[in-house]
Amino acid sequence: MIEFRSVSKTFADGTTAVRDFSLVLPSRTTTVFVGSSGCGKTTLLRMVNRLVEPSSGQVLIDDVDVATRNPVELRRSIGYVMQHAGLLPHRRVVDNVAVPLRLAGVGRSEATSRALAALETVGLDPALARRYPRQLSGGQQQRVGVARGLVADPNILLMDEPFGAVDPIVRDDLQQELLRLQRELDKTIVFVTHDIDEAFLLGDQVVILRRGGEVAQVGTPAEILADPADDFVRTFVGLDKARRTLHVEERAGARIVVDGDGRPAGVLGPA
Template identity: 55%
Template sequence: MIRFDGVTKQFPDGTTAVDDLSLTAPTGKITVLVGPSGCGKTTSLRMVNRMIEPTRGGISLDGQDTGRMDAAELRRGIGYVIQHAGLFPHRTVLDNIGTVPRLLGWDKKKVKDRSRELLEVVGLDPKLGNRYPTQLSGGQQQRVGVARALAADPPVMLMDEPFSAVDPIVRDQLQDEFLRLQDELGKTIVFVTHDIDEAIKLGDQVAVLRVGGTLAQVAEPQYLLAHPADDFVADFVGKDRGYRALQFEHAPRLTLHSEPSVVVGETPSSRASWLLVVDDDRTPLGWVEPARVGDRPVASEDLHRGGTVARASGSLRGALDAALSSPARRGVLVDNDGVLVGTVRAHEVLTAIEETERPERDEDDPVHGGAMDVSGERG
């Protein structure tokens, strides 16, 4: 558990970057600090491993005051990932990953083995191990950055906009893998971003900071979307927050309809206006209009690919989007292996939404209401 206790940071030029910040990042959870530029989120992050010293207040790690620890030792016990990865250009990928274990004095063989293992953990080809950072793509570099931070298995990780310098598709992929990894590792993570979507997707708890470094609100993401504490937070979480909140509502409640389908390469027998096309493994490929295809086999060019596909175990947001984007107005749902399980209509999703309870508002404490309960934690 990381605890900020009335932390203030004033720089010598008189600007206040962080103003009386009190916040707890619970053990094993992801706490996201989000806000516009100038809100002091990076400064707050760097005060945890004392790259910046607070002017007033203190930060404790599992109850221990970080101000009393040896700075270099403290840092070796905290994983750190930054934008652009910050890899050492003169070291190979494996040597980069082994940085902290080497500093901790592990023996060479152990460092090498651990580095190889991590390369796999973050989903990189072992062949890349002997390359230099400049020979990797941005996404690959970022994975190496994460591997390097994990190398000595620190309980705490600090991540400063780690995914913001890669393109949106890679970013999405990295975020998903990061969540999968966190599921296994359960690190205590403080994650800084300016992107509210990323904050909501990744955070177990989201702290919104405003310019001047004051805490506007800290809450679980659903709560934040449902009950912004003030206009600033409401503005920051965005206009489509109602829609976005749906990503936290799970879809299993939906009753699915079985959907007639045709395997690509076969001739459609149905004369429905839209027919779903699947491959040999029953993975949906797209929709066709049988009237246009006529009596010949369905070819890849006939496919209408506009519809999104949602996972049946996924969120209501995904299900609703699948229904809204489908040319047949029937949203396609698949299981975790991508196999078709059925379809759902938008109004059915909406009915499910209406039956969903919204997080209740805590009238006593608008700023901390809905934050994670850490009272039972150690420290």
């Protein structure tokens, strides 16, 4: 369980990224922070492994304040997947994945075999293991990034817009892969995105943020869609848009789901 207790962050240049933020992130669930740029979502994420220190308030993991833990040790116990993968260009793919294990003192051969297994878990061709990151496509690099985040089998996985820089088809693939992995691995995932569809797809709990790290609404995707807290949330999740306002029409004997513009969005299956 991760808990934010009235956390605020003001940077040296005077900008306030987060103001009095409190939230509990239950274990073995996915919590998604979603909001436009400047809403403090990445700042919140980076406080969990002390890449950013809060100006006030506390972040606790299983009731232990992270501020009391050695930051290097803490980061080794938490998986981190970042935008643009953040791979080390001078290490081969398999060695990149093995980095967290090697830092934790695991021997070279064991680290390599566990890294190869992690690459298999994320569905990457083992033939790519000996390549350098720049020889891979963006989507492949991102898979390597996920493998690195998972290799040490951490309880917590932090994901900072991991699929933001890949094309839509690859993103779709990676999202489905993450859902499959989460069913198997049961991690506590904190996921940051600016894409509300991604948030609703992946999140058990979705946190919609406004500028300054202010919470607009917290809930399951269904709760937010059913009862948006205010006009900001209504607009942000797109409830004012035709594609979110669906109704059913009978056509040629089938029940078709149609959006607000009258465009068919799909069929209504058996309940």
